Amino acid sequence: MPELPEVEVSRQGITPFMLGETVMRIVVRNPSLRWPVPSELQEMVSLPITGVRRRAKYLLLETDWGTAILHLGMSGNLRILDHGTPPGKHDHVDIELSNGKLLRFNDTRRFGCVLWTREPAEQHALLAKLGPEPLTDDFHGDHLFERSLKRKIAVKQFIMDNHVVVGVGNIYANESLFSAGIHPELPANQVTQQQYAALTTEIKLVLARAITQGGTTLKDFTGSDGKPGYFVQELQVYGRAEQPCGACGGLLQEIRMGGRSTVFCPRCQPRKGA
DNA sequence: AGCCTCCCCTGGAGGC
DNA sequence: TGCCTCCAGGGGAGGC
Numbered sequence: 001m002p003e004l005p006e007v008e009v010s011r012q013g014i015t016p017f018m019l020g021e022t023v024m025r026i027v028v029r030n031p032s033l034r035w036p037v038p039s040e041l042q043e044m045v046s047l048p049i050t051g052v053r054r055r056a057k058y059l060l061l062e063t064d065w066g067t068a069i070l071h072l073g074m075s076g077n078l079r080i081l082d083h084g085t086p087p088g089k090h091d092h093v094d095i096e097l098s099n100g101k102l103l104r105f106n107d108t109r110r111f112g113c114v115l116w117t118r119e120p121a122e123q124h125a126l127l128a129k130l131g132p133e134p135l136t137d138d139f140h141g142d143h144l145f146e147r148s149l150k151r152k153i154a155v156k157q158f159i160m161d162n163h164v165v166v167g168v169g170n171i172y173a174n175e176s177l178f179s180a181g182i183h184p185e186l187p188a189n190q191v192t193q194q195q196y197a198a199l200t201t202e203i204k205l206v207l208a209r210a211i212t213q214g215g216t217t218l219k220d221f222t223g224s225d226g227k228p229g230y231f232v233q234e235l236q237v238y239g240r241a242e243q244p245c246g247a248c249g250g251l252l253q254e255i256r257m258g259g260r261s262t263v264f265c266p267r268c269q270p271r272k273g274a
Numbered sequence: 275a276g277c278c279t280c281c282c283c284t285g286g287a288g289g290c
Numbered sequence: 291t292g293c294c295t296c297c298a299g300g301g302g303a304g305g306c
Contacts, residue, residue: 074299109283111300153277
């Protein structure tokens with residue numbers, strides 16, 4: 001599934017093919033994504049692409065007239081192909097460019113979206129209230145600590161809240177909590193300032209490391225199979241329930257939190273905070 | 275405001 | 291082999 005690292009690698013991969021190119025044609029084969037693909041997306045035709053940016057897991061294709069907002073959801077992927085490449089199953093949207101290439105949006109489960117906005121993208125309702133990017137200096141231990149003071153929600157769900165920090169999906173929440181030695185069910189307001197400092201460090205490390213691995217997975221844009229790519233080999237807890245903890249040898253335990261699979265080591269991640 | 279549950283969707287896995 | 295059921299999960303919507 002595309003997590004923030006894969007979205008970032010996708011952005012880096014498509015940028016050289018898109019930046020400065022003019023949109024020649026947009027083909028929408030199935031507009032039934034998370035939200036209907038708006039007909040106004042066609043306003044993009046004949047405009048040059050002036051920017052390819054990312055905010056959280058949203059990709060932004062900018063023009064002087066408006067911005068296309070793409071989200072890959074659970075199963076989406078983007079490929080750069082030549083004009084005329086026959087579409088396959090779940091190839092929902094093509095954006096054809098003046099250089100003979102096209103950007104193809106494929107999404108099996110259709111949890112993703114392709115939207116169009118004429119306001120500055122940051123002011124769009126989906127982006128306006130997002131928390132800081134995890135890999136910037138705006139995201140630091142004290143940010144989490146201060147935001148957590150009145151929050152009784154479990155720390156795992158707290159760090160997966162996009163208003164707190166963006167881009168921490170289920171896999172990376174599991175991994176970073178393990179590395180920081182924090183029990184996922186510990187209430188957010190019982191996690192200490194020191195623990196948040198460690199957790200912040202681990203979130204940055206795991207995401208940065210996954211970007212490196214995501215580069216391997218997506219470098220030729222042959223698409224994702226819905227599994228976590230090569231980074232799966234480095235996962236310490238996610239998908240390893242009932243297997244021995246790499247640190248202490250005890251058995252990893254799986255529970256469900258908010259409908260999401262949660263795996264942790266009861267010994268290395270004691271339910272202990274302030 | 276904070277918290278919780280529900281829901282969108284398809285393909286793969288497992289059971290019979 | 292085929293059919294059924296269950297499950298995964300980002301994240302917004304809506305109800306308390």
